[in-house]
Amino acid sequence: xxxxxxxxxxxxxxxIVWSLIRxxxxxxxxxxxxxxxxxxxxxxxxxxYDIPRQLSREFRSYGAxxxxxxxxxxxxxxxxxxxxxxxALPSERLVGLTPFRYEPVxxxxxPYTAVGTSFTDVRRTSPFxxxxxxxxxxxxxxxxxxxxxxxxxxxxxxxxTLDGRNASQARYEKDFTVSGIVSSGGVEDGFxxxxxxDMENMTREPGLVDLAEASLTTGGASLPELVNLVKxxxxxxxxxxxxxxxxxxxTVLSKLTWLVYLVTLxxxxxxxxxxxxxxxxxxxxxxxxxxxxxALGAENSRVAREFLGEGVxxxxxxxxxxxxxxxxxxxxxxxxxxxxGLSPEVHLIPITxxxxxIVTVLASLWPVRRAVDVEPAxxxxxx
Amino acid sequence: MSQQSSNILEIVDISKIYGPVKALQNVSLYVRPGExxxxxxxxxxxxxxxxxxxxxxxSPSLGRVxxxxxxLDSLSAAELTTIRRESIGLIFQQFHLIxxxxxxxxxxxxxxxxxxxxxxxxxxxxxxxxxxxxxxxxPRQLSGGEQQRVCIARALINHPKLLLADEPTGNLDETNEGxxxxxxxxxxxxxxxxIVVTHSPEVAAHAERTVVLEHGRVAxxxxxxxxxxxxxxxxxxxxxxxxxxxxxxxxxxIVEKAGGIx
Ligand SMILES: Nc1ncnc2c1ncn2[C@@H]1O[C@H](COP(=O)(O)OP(=O)(O)OP(=O)(O)O)[C@@H](O)[C@H]1O
Ligand SMILES: [Mg+2]
Numbered sequence: 119x120x121x122x123x124x125x126x127x128x129x130x131x132x133x134i135v136w137s138l139i140r141x142x143x144x145x146x147x148x149x150x151x152x153x154x155x156x157x158x159x160x161x162x163x164x165x166x167y168d169i170p171r172q173l174s175r176e177f178r179s180y181g182a183x184x185x186x187x188x189x190x191x192x193x194x195x196x197x198x199x200x201x202x203x204x205x206a207l208p209s210e211r212l213v214g215l216t217p218f219r220y221e222p223v224x225x226x227x228x229p230y231t232a233v234g235t236s237f238t239d240v241r242r243t244s245p246f247x248x249x250x251x252x253x254x255x256x257x258x259x260x261x262x263x264x265x266x267x268x269x270x271x272x273x274x275x276x277x278x279t280l281d282g283r284n285a286s287q288a289r290y291e292k293d294f295t296v297s298g299i300v301s302s303g304g305v306e307d308g309f310x311x312x313x314x315x316d317m318e319n320m321t322r323e324p325g326l327v328d329l330a331e332a333s334l335t336t337g338g339a340s341l342p343e344l345v346n347l348v349k350x351x352x353x354x355x356x357x358x359x360x361x362x363x364x365x366x367x368x369t370v371l372s373k374l375t376w377l378v379y380l381v382t383l384x385x386x387x388x389x390x391x392x393x394x395x396x397x398x399x400x401x402x403x404x405x406x407x408x409x410x411x412x413a414l415g416a417e418n419s420r421v422a423r424e425f426l427g428e429g430v431x432x433x434x435x436x437x438x439x440x441x442x443x444x445x446x447x448x449x450x451x452x453x454x455x456x457x458x459g460l461s462p463e464v465h466l467i468p469i470t471x472x473x474x475x476i477v478t479v480l481a482s483l484w485p486v487r488r489a490v491d492v493e494p495a496x497x498x499x500x501x
Numbered sequence: 502m503s504q505q506s507s508n509i510l511e512i513v514d515i516s517k518i519y520g521p522v523k524a525l526q527n528v529s530l531y532v533r534p535g536e537x538x539x540x541x542x543x544x545x546x547x548x549x550x551x552x553x554x555x556x557x558x559x560s561p562s563l564g565r566v567x568x569x570x571x572x573l574d575s576l577s578a579a580e581l582t583t584i585r586r587e588s589i590g591l592i593f594q595q596f597h598l599i600x601x602x603x604x605x606x607x608x609x610x611x612x613x614x615x616x617x618x619x620x621x622x623x624x625x626x627x628x629x630x631x632x633x634x635x636x637x638x639x640p641r642q643l644s645g646g647e648q649q650r651v652c653i654a655r656a657l658i659n660h661p662k663l664l665l666a667d668e669p670t671g672n673l674d675e676t677n678e679g680x681x682x683x684x685x686x687x688x689x690x691x692x693x694x695x696i697v698v699t700h701s702p703e704v705a706a707h708a709e710r711t712v713v714l715e716h717g718r719v720a721x722x723x724x725x726x727x728x729x730x731x732x733x734x735x736x737x738x739x740x741x742x743x744x745x746x747x748x749x750x751x752x753x754x755i756v757e758k759a760g761g762i763x
Contacts, residue, residue: 126613129609133613410597414586
């Protein structure tokens with residue numbers, strides 16, 4: 119049996135490891151500090167990556183952030199143009215693309231505006247609509263705005279007759295059933311909504327819309343970039359940003375990101391203080407040991423290196439542990455706040471370990487200076 | 502010059518002053534290679550201070566020390582560290598073993614800071630002090646005597662020119678004291694130079710020569726007739742131990758710590 123001969127480097131490592139393992143209680147205090155620091159660091163930074171994604175979905179409840187109209191002064195968009203717009207936009211970010219077509223109609227001699235749309239899409243792009251009754255589920259059903267309902271006295275289930283002139287100026291009259299009443303607090307309250315198909319049948323003018331609203335999540339190309347992209351790739355359409363929504367989204371996100379970074383900084387500082395005090399106690403506790411090592415001929419640089427070595431070791435182990443707990447922490451926060459999980463940013467783990475090692479080393483510098491200053495003649499004398 | 506080359510240690514008229522406390526006053530001492538010297542004296546008489554200076558852990562306020570032909574005057578702390586590492590073996594009353602390392606590893610620590618670790622050699626050193634079977638034990642699993650023998654193995658592992666032991670048997674019972682003395686005897690037979698500080702006349706009796714310190718001065722040196730004695734007499738004007746004590750105290754205004762026996 120050939121026993122591997124231990125080298126000086128191996129022995130130094132062994133000393134550090136034993137000093138950490140056999141002095142468990144001390145190690146645990148410092149390690150807990152580093153681990154908590156790393157946990158919060160990785161947890162918060164992961165959330166920093168994820169919060170914009172999550173919040174961006176939340177923000178979509180404020181409605182569309184991009185609108186498409188026909189370029190030029192007047193005119194309507196063709197259906198095919200809208201299909202091209204849909205192709206040009208990144209599908210994974212497109213929450214919905216809703217067409218709207220406005221048509222003047224009359225009910226019992228009074229003028230109203232009828233709007234043809236896609237009820238499936240409008241529920242995605244305008245999630246703030248409140249519908250009492252039911253959404254139209256079949257042809258011939260309409261939603262009426264609350265103002266219309268008040269003016270006409272119609273309610274859920276009422277029969278509604280609309281008349282007007284079609285594209286060829288011929289008179290039409292058509293019966294609809296009110297399936298529900300919509301309220302949004304906006305212009306929608308004065309409209310009568312029907313499916314685009316019903317409107318096209320009524321007006322005998324298919325394949326045209328006045329405008330389309332899109333709701334897009336953030337991440338990747340910015341919204342202005344997407345506007346330019348659509349402008350360049352789809353002729354005949356003019357995309358516009360709903361700045362009121364996009365602006366507030368951007369401000370809230372950047373404020374939140376800064377807040378998280380600030381908290382991270384505070385936590386790192388606290389970690390540093392914790393490690394510094396622990397290392398300071400360690401140095402005080404081990405003054406005799408340091409004195410002895412110096413008495414045995416250890417140079418100051420070697421004493422310093424050993425303590426820094428312990429610091430690095432603590433940082434790496436704490437960073438590793440903290441990476442796992444940090445991911446769990448981020449996941450728990452994500453579930454409880456946003457109600458959904460998140461994908462771990464694996465590349466953040468080595469960064470977390472490196473940062474905790476650096477923080478521990480920085481925190482050890484002052485205690486190490488004190489260690490190097492130990493006078494063996496003083497500490498070794500007597501009790 | 503012939504005298505210099507034949508001494509391993511020359512202490513010439515050194516003093517160590519801590520503010521009002523004169524821990525050592527005009528002490529001179531010459532030690533030949535292979536000599537076994539005991540230093541005695543009451544608590545606070547400066548024994549540990551003297552040992553620290555010899556062991557390059559401290560420097561005298563005045564006077565000069567020559568160790569193995571090399572003057573320690575005006576050497577930096579780092580240079581003293583090098584000399585300590587190369588030439589001195591230290592044994593302490595409180596052992597000062599590293600608590601989280603085994604007996605074997607404690608011996609290897611000395612190798613590590615000196616040059617290169619060598620497990621086999623360290624094990625042999627433990628064998629020589631009769632602790633081969635305790636190599637893997639932590640200090641707290643060892644008796645006081647065993648711990649002190651680990652210290653001796655550690656002190657001897659790098660073959661120091663000078664072994665300094667400050668009350669090595671102060672914490673040991675008679676049996677263990679005997680074991681430690683046996684080890685020192687075998688080192689002495691091999692030609693090692695040993696300086697032992699002790700309160701115990703039995704321990705001092707093992708040595709060839711006894712120097713007594715009192716109030717920071719050499720009160721007596723059993724090696725009478727040597728050059729040192731003349732030097733001592735010249736600088737101190739005292740001779741003998743008991744008879745001149747009161748006279749010496751009268752003419753030396755030393756601030757003393759009224760400490761008990763350490
Ligand atoms: N660092 C110091 N600062 C101030 N005074 C000191 C210092 N070190 C030692 N002294 C004083 O110097 C004197 C000699 O101390 P020293 O430790 O050498 O005595 P000692 O002979 O070893 O005593 P003991 O037998 O109790 O170990 C004492 O009065 C002590 O108080
Ligand atoms: Mg002493």
